[in-house]
Amino acid sequence: AQSVTQLDSQVPVFEEAPVELRCNYSSSVSVYLFWYVQYPNQGLQLLLKYLSGSTLVKGINGFEAEFNKSQTSFHLRKPSVHISDTAEYFCAVSDHGGGYNKLIFGAGTRLAVHP
């Protein structure tokens, strides 16, 4: 069975500093990878996704992620964070088995940006 591990439950960072949120997955088949953001009392919003092709994926709000097949990782990065980036971030994987994107999520990483 697939699983996703987000190595940090909380990441504190100062405003305008760079940040990396780590994600590792376990799967023996081709996978699709996603990062979602959840602001307080809101639903999940897609930040970016990797389906195939270039291993560096750019998303919204200045975020990017790099797919590393050998390390089974899909870490999320931003070169300079803002206070408004404070939220919960979820990494997810889908094998598209059955022809639909059934998502398996990690436990989440809470990003806290301090002034």
Add this chain to the structure above:
Amino acid sequence: GAGVSQSPRYKVAKRGQDVALRCDPISGHVSLFWYQQALGQGPEFLTYFQNEAQLDKSGLPSDRFFAERPEGSVSTLKIQRTQQEDSAVYLCASSLDQGRNTEAFFGQGTRLTVV
């Protein structure tokens, strides 16, 4: 509205009560998913509909959980004889089709508290 709408936003139920949670997907979206998000955890897949057909219910935790989408649009998740362990946020997501390049849009969720 333009997004996925869920109601009620909050529900408090006494243990043993039945509850019904509603999801209005984006108009025209073929695929509909239900997820359960326990406190401090990532969402976990419950069930998937393609139009009115429930193609995957592998994530439903017990036979007390039942979901339907009779006309291929609005969906209802019903929980019978609620237990304290059912307390969670229930998220609904819809996507235009089941293709791999299709983004899933999430609602704000229904927070269920069983007392």
